[in-house]
Amino acid sequence: MFYNLKVWSYEAPEDKEDVFASRACPAFLTFSNAAYIVGVTVELPCHCKPQEVQSVVWFFRKHRGSSDETRALTDHHGNKLLDTSQVLHSSDLQSRFSIRLFSLLIFRAAPTDSGLYICGSAHQDFFYGYDLDLQEAPTLSFTRKFSQESRKKRRYRGSFIINSHPLYQVFISFQSWSMCDRCGVPGEQVRVGLCYVHSRFLHVRYRGANQTVASCGSEAVPTSFSLLKQGPKVEVKSCNVTCPNEAPPSSKMIALMAFLGYSSASMPVPVPVFYLSHPAERVLTLGCPGARLNMAVAWDQGAKQIYRSEQTLGGNFSNFSPRIKIDTGHHLVFHPAKTQDSGVYYCWLQGRRAAEIHLLVYLHFGHDQSVWSQPDFPAAIQTVFKSYAVMTALFCLLLICRAGIKHLRETTETHLD
Numbered sequence: 001m002f003y004n005l006k007v008w009s010y011e012a013p014e015d016k017e018d019v020f021a022s023r024a025c026p027a028f029l030t031f032s033n034a035a036y037i038v039g040v041t042v043e044l045p046c047h048c049k050p051q052e053v054q055s056v057v058w059f060f061r062k063h064r065g066s067s068d069e070t071r072a073l074t075d076h077h078g079n080k081l082l083d084t085s086q087v088l089h090s091s092d093l094q095s096r097f098s099i100r101l102f103s104l105l106i107f108r109a110a111p112t113d114s115g116l117y118i119c120g121s122a123h124q125d126f127f128y129g130y131d132l133d134l135q136e137a138p139t140l141s142f143t144r145k146f147s148q149e150s151r152k153k154r155r156y157r158g159s160f161i162i163n164s165h166p167l168y169q170v171f172i173s174f175q176s177w178s179m180c181d182r183c184g185v186p187g188e189q190v191r192v193g194l195c196y197v198h199s200r201f202l203h204v205r206y207r208g209a210n211q212t213v214a215s216c217g218s219e220a221v222p223t224s225f226s227l228l229k230q231g232p233k234v235e236v237k238s239c240n241v242t243c244p245n246e247a248p249p250s251s252k253m254i255a256l257m258a259f260l261g262y263s264s265a266s267m268p269v270p271v272p273v274f275y276l277s278h279p280a281e282r283v284l285t286l287g288c289p290g291a292r293l294n295m296a297v298a299w300d301q302g303a304k305q306i307y308r309s310e311q312t313l314g315g316n317f318s319n320f321s322p323r324i325k326i327d328t329g330h331h332l333v334f335h336p337a338k339t340q341d342s343g344v345y346y347c348w349l350q351g352r353r354a355a356e357i358h359l360l361v362y363l364h365f366g367h368d369q370s371v372w373s374q375p376d377f378p379a380a381i382q383t384v385f386k387s388y389a390v391m392t393a394l395f396c397l398l399l400i401c402r403a404g405i406k407h408l409r410e411t412t413e414t415h416l417d
Contacts, residue, residue, distance in 0.1 A: 023048045031116055031131040031206045035194045035215035037232055038136040039329025040293050042109045046102040046119035049127045057122050058104045062115040063219050070118075108285070108329055111136050114217055131206045133217035135194055135232040137328055142236050142309040160193075162230055168199035170216065170230055181298035183243035183351045188298065188308055192328075193233040197221055234328055236308045241351065271346075273356045279364030284337040288330065288347035289355050297330035298348035306332070337361045 025048040036042050046056050061070040096107040106113055114134045120126040163170035174193040181187045195216035202212065206220035214220040216230060278284050288297050299306045301324075308326050324341070327333050334341060338361060345357045 025049065025127045029118070029126050029129055031129040031219070033131045033133070033206060033214050033218050033220060035133040035135060035196070035217070036109060036293075037192050037194065037234070037328050038111055038134050039108055039327045039331065041329070042106040042113075042132070042134075043293075044104040044106075044117055044119075044130050044132070046104075047128050049102070049119065049121075050125075053121055053125075053127075055121070056099075056102045056119050056127070058099065059118040059120055059126075060115055061118075063217070064223070065115070108331065109134050116219065131214075131218050131220065133215040135215070135217060137192075137232045137234045140234050140236060140308060165225075167201060168197050168225055170195065170197050172196075172230070172233055174233075174235075175294070177237070178294070178296040180239035180241045180351055181296040182305070182348050183241050185240075185305060187239050187241070187348075187351070189237050189239050190296070190308070191235050193235070195230050195232055197225065199225070238309070243351075271353055271356050273358065275358045275360075277360040277362060278337055280339050280361050281336050281364070284334040284341075284361075286332040286334075286345065286347075286357060286359075288349060291330060291347075291349055291354075295330070296348075296350050297326075299326055299332045300346040300348075302343055302345075339363065 034042075034044070044058075046058075049056060057072060059070050059072055061067070096109075098105045098107070102119065104117060104119070111134050114132055117130040117132055118126050119128045160174075161169055161171045172193040173196050175191050177189045177191045180189055196213055197216055197218075198213050199221075200212055201222060202214050202218075202220040203222070204211075206214065206218055272289065274289070276286075286299075288299075291297050306324070306326060310322075323335050323338075325333055325335075332345065332347075340361075342359055342361045345359055346353055347355045347357070
């Protein structure tokens with residue numbers, strides 16, 4: 001979230017060496033173009049600042065906005081540092097922004113976060129700027145081999161040209177395939193293709209090292225280029241790799257496991273265990289602890305693997321949206337979470353199991369909700385009444401049996417007399 005009420009900053013200790021002293025800031029503020037896919041964690045380093053400046057402030061302005069719309073950017077924790085490994089989940093993602101050692105971190109970046117970011121001071125001195133373009137992928141392609149349509153497209157430096165115009169060319173630049181996200185079981189590989197434009201008419205202030213290329217959502221692209229509506233692409237392909245040989249355990253560990261009655265082959269691989277509770281009927285987002293940009297991430301629901309290729313129908317997110325899916329930022333998202341989702345979940349990082357998450361989804365009643373409004377309430381009432389009826393019938397049956405046995409005993413005693 002963005003605020004204009006108070007400016008928060010991170011102040012460096014004065015007794016530490018200033019690593020920024022060797023790099024001078026540009027005399028004329030320019031913006032480095034940076035493009036990412038929606039959902040990832042974005043880090044924007046403040047690459048330069050004057051040596052005498054001990055604290056920085058980050059400013060934000062949306063693309064095509066006026067200078068009056070520039071606002072100070074802060075998180076809900078002020079200058080508190082936020083460790084990404086501790087960001088396990090969030091439903092409303094109120095803590096998506098953080099300042100760490102002059103760098104700005106944006107967790108689960110959204111399309112509305114696109115704009116100009118400036119590292120400066122509280123006195124409105126500007127040191128370094130970014131032209132951030134966050135692109136949302138509407139499609140997910142499960143790739144077995146290149147289609148004939150892809151082969152027909154011309155290539156621009158290893159990328160696919162999707163639109164050619166006398167003034168510009170639009171192309172998709174693909175990153176390299178990630179490593180297989182699982183080992184020992186079938187896994188997936190992912191690669192992201194972002195949209196870029198090649199033109200000699202880009203704005204000089206917003207271009208990067210390549211003066212003729214910028215991302216499609218960059219402010220360097222003239223507004224007259226009205227055909228740049230192409231979004232990024234995410235491709236997925238299956239893979240299957242064997243797990244690498246683990247380092248043998250120490251002799252002390254082997255002796256301890258033998259004393260406890262375990263063999264070395266049955267020794268469990270230690271992974272961090274997390275416990276999480278969340279109210280039902282609300283959106284839940286699970287993040288794999290320790291995951292970073294461009295890491296291969298996979299999710300398991302107990303013994304069942306969750307695959308991205310199962311999330312699409314015809315390769316389009318809009319045609320088929322499962323309630324539980326992996327988003328483009330590799331988070332496990334529940335739309336919404338339900339009580340039956342309670343259980344154990346595992347996440348994989350770089351082909352190895354990295355965390356075990358015990359999830360408990362419980363019923364939650366808000367201020368404007370009552371027990372009568374719950375969709376499961378009629379079924380619960382029927383179950384209670386059925387159980388009560390069965391227990392009543394059993395109780396009556398026991399009474400009848402007891403009375404019958406008593407009557408038989410009395411009849412027997414009368415005959416004997």
